[in-house]
Amino acid sequence: MPELPEVETVVRDLRASGVVGRVIESVRVYWPAITAPLSPAFFARRVRGRRILEIGRRAKFIVIRLSGGYSLLVHLRMTGQMGLARPPEPRDKHQHLILRLDDGRELRYRDIRKFGCWILTDAPDAITGRLGPEPLAPGFRSGDFIARLSRHRRRLKPLLLDQTFIAGLGNIYADETLWQARLHPLRRSETLSAPEARRLFKAIRATLKRGIRNRGTTLGNAKANFQSLEGRRGANQEQLKVFHRTGQPCPRCNTPIRRLIVAQRSSHVCPRCQRQS
């Protein structure tokens, strides 16, 4: 599901597509919860007529900067997808928000489970400021990260998933990161040795970078999972070491991968490489 590498892939595709610089001529919303707490009508009035100035990413948000001091923060949550279409291509039943652009194209938001949201705001920092550091930004330093690790007394898995601790990891990349670092998801953050903490820092960055290089992870059907702007699958699922590989051999030691539940979500570990003690 969309985590940092998938969102980054979509953002890069959006930039390459030429939608930056276009004016939004009309806005149609087919599922009101997507624009909550704003009503679709209010949302549409505020967005229509503005120009797209810039598209970026912060954590798992797509940040679309508009003229007039407004920004759209788009969160794909579980099944959100961006697509470009040219009318009169019919609307798919899962497309819930459509922006018509002044070059005749339409930017369409598709979301099977409708968990995603489009936040219109004139103060995006009020939302993104609460998030933890960007793991791939130059300012993300191992010293700061290790100090913050020791300030918490939490299990590693939920800590890595906590967007206020570090931005961008989801279930897939958290499991892959912990395998790479040879750390158990139930380990407490304050018990890590300095080498273990450094391993974790490096593994986060390496795992996310590989995900971006492979244009994201697409498990199963791309229509119901991740696809990029042009509907392409990612390739990172072929590189996964533990996620969704229960019973298959660990690439490092051949021990069968095990699945366990941590913080109400599935976790995948090599019981030999990732000892709990």
Add this chain to the structure above:
DNA sequence: ATCGCAGCCTGTACGC
């Protein structure tokens, strides 16, 4: 401070 759980949704994979 940290944890567990319900809720938001729908498609898919399972058992019978």
Add this chain to the structure above:
DNA sequence: TGCGTACAGGCTGCGA
């Protein structure tokens, strides 16, 4: 084949 149920996972808000 069809029906019912569990499950997938990002995030919030609640109570413990």
